[in-house]
Amino acid sequence: MTLLASAANEPEPFHPPSLADFFPQVFLFAEPTIPWFEDDSPIFGINRIMLVRFIAAIALILIFVLGTRKMRLIPTRGQSLIEMGLGFVRDGIAYDLLGEKDGKRFLPLLTTIFFMVLAMNLTGVIPFLNIAGTSVIGVPLVLAIVSYLAFIYAGVKKHPGAFFRNSLAPAGVPWFLYIIVTPLEFISTFLLRPITLTLRLMMNLLVGHLMLVLFFAATHFFLFSLGGGFIALGAGTLVFGFAFTVFELLVCVLQAYVFAILTAVYIQLALAEEH
Amino acid sequence: MDNATTILAEINGNIGTVGYGLAAIGPAIGVGIVVGKTIEGVARQPELQGRLTVLMFIGIAFTEALAFIGIATFFFMV
Numbered sequence: 001m002t003l004l005a006s007a008a009n010e011p012e013p014f015h016p017p018s019l020a021d022f023f024p025q026v027f028l029f030a031e032p033t034i035p036w037f038e039d040d041s042p043i044f045g046i047n048r049i050m051l052v053r054f055i056a057a058i059a060l061i062l063i064f065v066l067g068t069r070k071m072r073l074i075p076t077r078g079q080s081l082i083e084m085g086l087g088f089v090r091d092g093i094a095y096d097l098l099g100e101k102d103g104k105r106f107l108p109l110l111t112t113i114f115f116m117v118l119a120m121n122l123t124g125v126i127p128f129l130n131i132a133g134t135s136v137i138g139v140p141l142v143l144a145i146v147s148y149l150a151f152i153y154a155g156v157k158k159h160p161g162a163f164f165r166n167s168l169a170p171a172g173v174p175w176f177l178y179i180i181v182t183p184l185e186f187i188s189t190f191l192l193r194p195i196t197l198t199l200r201l202m203m204n205l206l207v208g209h210l211m212l213v214l215f216f217a218a219t220h221f222f223l224f225s226l227g228g229g230f231i232a233l234g235a236g237t238l239v240f241g242f243a244f245t246v247f248e249l250l251v252c253v254l255q256a257y258v259f260a261i262l263t264a265v266y267i268q269l270a271l272a273e274e275h
Numbered sequence: 276m277d278n279a280t281t282i283l284a285e286i287n288g289n290i291g292t293v294g295y296g297l298a299a300i301g302p303a304i305g306v307g308i309v310v311g312k313t314i315e316g317v318a319r320q321p322e323l324q325g326r327l328t329v330l331m332f333i334g335i336a337f338t339e340a341l342a343f344i345g346i347a348t349f350f351f352m353v
Contacts, residue, residue, distance in 0.1 A: 096329065196340040203343035258336045265333060 012225045017213035022136050022206065024048040052123045053133035060119040089114050089260065097264040098271070102154075106267055109150055113143055114260040117201065121252035124205055124212075125245055132252075135205040137198065144197035147263040151193075155270030163270065193266060197259065204255050208248045215241035291349040298345025305338035 026045035033042050067082045075083060089111045094103035120139055124132030134140055155163035167189050168182050215237050222234030313331040317324045 092329075196337075196344070199343045199347050200336065200340050203346045207346065254332075258332060261329065261333060262336055 012221070014221045014225070015217055017210045017217060021131070021209070021213065022049070049131055049133065049136055052129050052131055053120060053139065055129065056119040056123050056133050057116075060115060064115075085115070086111065093257075093260050093264050097261070097268050102267075102271060106150070106154070106264070109146070110260050110264055113147065113263055114256050117143065117259050118252065118256035121205060121255055122249075124209055124252065125248050131209060132205040134201050134255075135209050137202055140198040140201040143201070143259065144194040147197060147259075147266065148194040150263065151266035151270045154267045158271050167270070197262060201255055201259055204251055208244075208251055211244055212241060212248065215244060289349075295345050295349055298348075299342050302339050302342035302345075305341075306335050309334040309338060 024047045026042050026047045028046035029044040030042050032044075064082065067078050071079065090103070090107060093114070094107045094110050097103075098106060116139075117134060120133030122132075123129040124135065152163075155167065159166060168185050169178055170181065170185065173181055218237040219234045219241060222230040222237060226234075309331055313327050313334075316327050
């Protein structure tokens with residue numbers, strides 16, 4: 001690559017995407033800082049990703065407030081879209097997995113999780129925003145903790161006193177196997193669930209952003225730095241970039257669905273009579 | 276001559292990349308099995324398609340988490 005680049009006329013070097021893309025410059029509230037944490041990182045610092053998160057949250061609130069203000073029995077196009085989304089979460093996730101009674105209790109939580117993840121994911125493919133609010137660990141971690149607390153709450157409320165015994169020491173196992181089973185159950189239920197919820201969402205969006213940047217940076221490099229026969233290659237990477245944008249759109253919806261449905265599954269497991 | 280061969284033979288980068296490649300094999304096979312079995316199930320009983328699709332996505336979510344743990348280890352282990 002370096003040989004090819006030096007042959008061209010005043011070549012601009014290829015800029016591969018890097019992790020630094022996810023830590024842009026703080027432009028607001030650079031003070032106060034935490035002295036002992038990561039070289040004086042600002043506590044309330046607003047960078048590009050935080051701004052994108054604010055935009056996503058405001059857009060989400062506006063859509064739902066304006067879209068449900070004047071409800072009609074025969075819905076307009078906008079209202080029917082919102083009804084379709086809300087109905088999908090209610091029927092497809094909450095009622096389907098938890099049943100009507102428990103589903104109704106946890107419906108607000110599941111709806112919030114689904115639409116918040118969806119809105120913050122979609123900013124990754126919207127032009128000029130171009131980075132997903134969930135591609136840095138903050139939002140996924142907060143949502144995972146909410147989901148973690150929700151299923152522990154559901155279990156403790158349903159089986160006071162017996163929830164932790166049921167989930168750590170499942171019935172029907174010979175007593176000597178508890179030496180192996182209990183630590184495994186502890187790790188898989190109380191440690192790996194929040195960790196995998198966080199990492200699944202964050203890494204999907206992070207990797208998706210890196211892929212898109214890689215394709216479009218390569219297009220820029222082929223077209224403007226190399227030129228000549230490489231324009232054909234540049235056209236190829238451009239087409240792949242658009243194809244991956246469509247794929248990212250699918251990933252956005254799928255990850256929102258998976259996050260909500262896993263929360264519902266964890267609540268369902270906590271509510272079940274026997275573990 | 277000697278200098279040129281050393282430069283040609285040079286590879287730089289991080290061996291962690293290879294580690295991620297290895298970590299992706301298992302989840303890839305796992306997701307393939309999950310989806311394949313779901314298709315088999317739907318072919319046998321098309322009326323169960325909705326239920327099986329939900330289960331498929333749950334299964335995929337659990338399986339592919341391993342691949343994403345694989346990506347993450349590169350960042351906090353290296």
